[in-house]
Amino acid sequence: MNDPGMSLIVKNTARLITGFIAVFGIYIALTGHISPGGGFAGGVILASAVVLVVLAFGREFAARLVTEPQCHGWDAAGAMGFLVVALLGYLVGGFFWNFLPTGRLGHLYSGGMIPVANLAILVKVGAGLAGAFIALALFHRTTQRREI
Amino acid sequence: MEPLVPLLVAVPLGVAFAVVLLAHVRGLRRLTGLLAVAAVVANLAISLVLIGGPTINTFVGGWGDGRTLGIQMVCDGLAKLMLVTINLVAAVSIVYAGAYMRRFTKVWLFESLFLLMTGAMNGVVLAGDLFNMFVFLEVAAIASYALVGFGCEAEELEAAFKYLILGTVGSALILLGITILYSLTGNLNMAMVSQGLAVVGRTSPAVLLAAAMLLAGLSLKAAMVPFHAWLPDAHPSAPAPISAMLSGVLIKASGVYALARVVFSVLGPSPQYATVLMVLGAASMVIGVFLAIGQWDFKRLLAYHSISQMGYVVLALGAAAAVMSRSDPDRTVAGLCLFGGLFHLFNHAAFKSLLFLSSGCIEQQAGTRLLKEMGGLSRRMPITSFCCRIGALSIAGVPPFNGFFSKLIIIISLFLAGYPVLAGVAVLVALMTLLSFIKVQRYALEGEPTKTAGAVEAPALMCIALVVLAVVCVAGGLAAIPLRDHLFAPAGDALMNASGSLTAGVTP
Amino acid sequence: MGITLYVLAFAVLLAGLYAVVAKKNIIKIIVGVLILDYAVNMMLVLVGYRSIDGQAGQAPILPGGAETGALAKSAVDPLPQAMVLTSIVIGLGLTALMVAMAIRLYEKYGTFDMNEIRRLRG
Numbered sequence: 001m002n003d004p005g006m007s008l009i010v011k012n013t014a015r016l017i018t019g020f021i022a023v024f025g026i027y028i029a030l031t032g033h034i035s036p037g038g039g040f041a042g043g044v045i046l047a048s049a050v051v052l053v054v055l056a057f058g059r060e061f062a063a064r065l066v067t068e069p070q071c072h073g074w075d076a077a078g079a080m081g082f083l084v085v086a087l088l089g090y091l092v093g094g095f096f097w098n099f100l101p102t103g104r105l106g107h108l109y110s111g112g113m114i115p116v117a118n119l120a121i122l123v124k125v126g127a128g129l130a131g132a133f134i135a136l137a138l139f140h141r142t143t144q145r146r147e148i
Numbered sequence: 149m150e151p152l153v154p155l156l157v158a159v160p161l162g163v164a165f166a167v168v169l170l171a172h173v174r175g176l177r178r179l180t181g182l183l184a185v186a187a188v189v190a191n192l193a194i195s196l197v198l199i200g201g202p203t204i205n206t207f208v209g210g211w212g213d214g215r216t217l218g219i220q221m222v223c224d225g226l227a228k229l230m231l232v233t234i235n236l237v238a239a240v241s242i243v244y245a246g247a248y249m250r251r252f253t254k255v256w257l258f259e260s261l262f263l264l265m266t267g268a269m270n271g272v273v274l275a276g277d278l279f280n281m282f283v284f285l286e287v288a289a290i291a292s293y294a295l296v297g298f299g300c301e302a303e304e305l306e307a308a309f310k311y312l313i314l315g316t317v318g319s320a321l322i323l324l325g326i327t328i329l330y331s332l333t334g335n336l337n338m339a340m341v342s343q344g345l346a347v348v349g350r351t352s353p354a355v356l357l358a359a360a361m362l363l364a365g366l367s368l369k370a371a372m373v374p375f376h377a378w379l380p381d382a383h384p385s386a387p388a389p390i391s392a393m394l395s396g397v398l399i400k401a402s403g404v405y406a407l408a409r410v411v412f413s414v415l416g417p418s419p420q421y422a423t424v425l426m427v428l429g430a431a432s433m434v435i436g437v438f439l440a441i442g443q444w445d446f447k448r449l450l451a452y453h454s455i456s457q458m459g460y461v462v463l464a465l466g467a468a469a470a471v472m473s474r475s476d477p478d479r480t481v482a483g484l485c486l487f488g489g490l491f492h493l494f495n496h497a498a499f500k501s502l503l504f505l506s507s508g509c510i511e512q513q514a515g516t517r518l519l520k521e522m523g524g525l526s527r528r529m530p531i532t533s534f535c536c537r538i539g540a541l542s543i544a545g546v547p548p549f550n551g552f553f554s555k556l557i558i559i560i561s562l563f564l565a566g567y568p569v570l571a572g573v574a575v576l577v578a579l580m581t582l583l584s585f586i587k588v589q590r591y592a593l594e595g596e597p598t599k600t601a602g603a604v605e606a607p608a609l610m611c612i613a614l615v616v617l618a619v620v621c622v623a624g625g626l627a628a629i630p631l632r633d634h635l636f637a638p639a640g641d642a643l644m645n646a647s648g649s650l651t652a653g654v655t656p
Numbered sequence: 657m658g659i660t661l662y663v664l665a666f667a668v669l670l671a672g673l674y675a676v677v678a679k680k681n682i683i684k685i686i687v688g689v690l691i692l693d694y695a696v697n698m699m700l701v702l703v704g705y706r707s708i709d710g711q712a713g714q715a716p717i718l719p720g721g722a723e724t725g726a727l728a729k730s731a732v733d734p735l736p737q738a739m740v741l742t743s744i745v746i747g748l749g750l751t752a753l754m755v756a757m758a759i760r761l762y763e764k765y766g767t768f769d770m771n772e773i774r775r776l777r778g
Binding site: 283286293302305306307313320324327330331381 | 669673676682685689692693696699700703735736739742743746749750753754757758760761764765773774775776
C-alpha cells in the first residue's frame with residue numbers, strides 16, 4: 001500500500017466534516033430528553049465520525065489516533081458512570097430513583113438524571129462501537145484466499 | 149432487605165466494567181481476579197441472606213403502585229432458589245477459573261464477560277415483567293456466545309457460531325411471543341398480563357400462537373429435543389468453567405426457569421401447555437440418554453446427559469401443570485411434582501458443574517478428553533477422581549447422594565399424578581444414566597493408564613472448587629427435608645399460586 | 657391499514673428465516689439473522705399503532721408549549737417504540753459479535769462455506 005486511505009478530496013472533506021459529525025452526535029445525546037434521539041443514537045453518530053476517519057485515512061492512522069486501550073477505558077467508564085447514577089438513587093430512596101431537580105417541561109435543564117444517563121450512554125456506545133470497528137479493521141488475514 | 153435486591157444485578161455488572169478499567173492500569177492486572185471472586189462471593193452472601201424472608205417487590209425508579217409501566221423486580225420463593233443456585237455455581241466456577249485460565253491470554257476479558265453473564269442471569273430470575281426478562285436473557289446469551297468461543301480454536305469458533313445463530317432465532321421467537329401478548333393485553337408486567345389473559349381467554353387462538361412462539365423460543369434456550377442441536381457442540385468446546393456455568397445454570401435460569409414462569413405465572417397451567425411440556429420433557433429425557441451412551445468424548449457425553457436431566461425437570465413441571473389444570477387440582481400432588489422438579493434442578497446444577505469441572509481438571513492434567521485414552525486416574529489424581537466419583541454417583545441416582553432423592557420424588561409424583569407409563573420411562577432412563585456413568589468410571593478412573601501416565605494432581609484452587617461442590621452433593625442428599633422446608637416449598641408455592649405472588653405489590 | 661402490514665412484516669420474517677435455514681454462505685446467514693431481527697422489531701412497532709376517531713395517530717413527541725393531555729389522546733403507543741430501541745441495541749451487539757466470529761472462522765477454515773465448517777460431528 002503506497003498511500004493508505006482514499007483520495008485527496010475525500011481526505012480534505014473528512015478533515016472538515018469529522019468535527020461537525022462528532023458535535024452533532026453529542027448534541028443529539030444531550031437533548032435526548034426533549035427531542036428524539038438520546039444516548040444510543042448520539043453514540044452511534046459519534047462512532048460514525050471515527051468510522052469516517054478509518055475509511056478516509058487508513059486503519060493504521062486511525063489506530064494510532066484512537067487506540068484500543070483508550071476505547072476500552074472510555075467504554076468501561078461510561079458504563080460505570082451509568083451505574084453510579086443508578087446507585088446514587090439510594091440516597092433518595094431506592095435503586096434508580098431520581099435525585100436531581102426536574103425543571104420545567106420542555107426546557108433543556110429538566111428531566112432529572114436522564115441527561116446524565118444519556119451522557120454516560122453516549123460515551124459508552126461511542127467508544128464501544130469505535131473500538132469494535134477499529135478492532136475489526138485491524139484484523140489481518142493470515143491465510144490464503146480460497147474461492148468459495 | 150429491600151435495597152439489597154437490585155444490588156444482586158448491579159454489583160456483578162459494575163465489577164465487570166471495573167475489571168476492564170483495572171486491566172489497563174499497569175500493575176493492577178493481578179487484582180482483577182480477586183475483584184471478580186469478591187463480587188461473586190458477595191452475590192452469594194446476599195442471596196443466602198435473602199432466603200426465608202418474605203416476598204420482596206422492588207419498583208425500579210419508584211414507578212410503582214398502580215402505574216403499569218414500571219420495571220418490577222420480584223424476589224419470591226422461586227427467585228430465591230434460583231439465586232442461590234446461580235451464585236453458588238458462579239462462585240465455585242470463578243475460583244476454579246483462577247487456576248484453569250492461566251493458559252489463556254487476556255484473562256481480564258474472560259472475567260469481565262463471566263461477571264456480565266452472572267449479573268444478567270441474576271436479572272433474569274429477578275425480573276417481574278416479560279420484557280426485562282427478555283433483555284437480561286439476551287445479555288446473558290451474548291456473553292455466553294463470546295465465552296464459548298473464548299479459546300479461538302477452529303472447533304470452538306464453529307461451535308460458538310452455531311450456538312449464536314440458533315440462539316438468535318430462539319430469541320426472535322421469544323420477542324415475537326412477547327409482542328403478541330402485549331398486543332392482546334396492553335401490559336408487560338407478568339401479573340397484569342396474566343389478569344389480562346383471563347379476560348381475553350387463556351386458550352384463545354391468539355394466545356395459543358403467542359404461547360407457541362414463547363415455548364419454542366424458551367425450549368431452544370433450555371435445550372429441549374428437538375431444539376437441542378446447539379448444545380452438544382457448544383458445551384464441550386467451551387473452557388471448563390464456562391461449560392460448568394452453561395450446563396449448570398444458563399440452561400436452567402434462561403431456559404427452564406423462564407419456561408416455568410411463563411407457563412405457570414403468565415399463561416396459566418392449561419391442559420394444552422401441560423401436554424406440550426410433558427412431551428418435550430419425555431422426549432428430551434429419552435433421546436438425550438440414548439445419544440449419550442455411545443459417546444467417547446467425556447465432555448460431549450456430559451453435554452448429552454444435560455439434555456436428558458433437563459428433560460426430567462421439564463417433565464416434572466409439566467406433570468405439575470397437568471395436575472393444576474384439572475377441574476379439582478390436588479395441590480399436594482402438584483406440590484410434590486414441583487418439589488421433585490426444582491430439587492432436581494438444584495441438584496443437577498451441583499453435580500453437573502462438578503462433573504464438568506473435574507473433566508477440565510482431567511483435560512488439563514492428563515491432556516485428553518477421550519475416554520479410551522484415559523485410565524488409572526484414581527491412583528494418580530486422588531482428589532479429582534474422588535470428587536468425580538461422587539458426581540457420577542449423584543447423577544446416576546445412587547443413595548445417599550442428592551440425585552437419588554430428587555429422581556425418586558419425581559418418579560413417585562409422576563405415579564401419583566396418574567402417569568405410570570412416564571414413571572416407568574423415567575426409571576428406565578435413570579438405569580441407562582447409571583450404565584453410562586459406570587462406563588465413565590471404568591474407562592477414566594479405573595483400568596491401566598494408556599496416555600495418562602504422567603498425570604499429577606490438579607492445582608489447589610481447582611481442587612477446592614471440586615470439594616465444595618462434592619460437599620453440596622452429599623449435603624443435599626442428607627439434608628433434603630430441611631432444604632424442602634426453607635428453600636423448595638416456598639418456590640413451589642410461588643409457582644402454584646400463579647400470579648398471586650406477583651400481584652403482591654401491584655394494584656391494577 | 658389493518659392486516660396487510662402485519663402480513664408483510666411476517667413475509668419479511670419468513671424471508672429472514674429462509675436465509676438462515678437454506679443458505680450456505682456464512683455472510684448470507686448473518687444477513688438472514690439480521691432480517692429476522694428487524695422483522696420482529698417492525699412487528700413490535702406495528703403493534704403500537706392506534707388511530708383515534710378515524711384520525712391517524714400522531715408521533716408521541718410533545719411540541720413546544722403544548723398540553724400533555726391532548727397528546728396522550730392522539731398519539732400512538734410509545735411503549736413498543738422504547739422496546740424496539742432496546743431490541744435494536746441488542747441486535748447491534750449481536751451483529752458485531754457475528755461479524756467478528758465470521759472473520760475469525762475465515763481465518764481458521766479458509767472458507768465461508770457452511771458445509772465445509774463441520775469438524776464437530778456425532
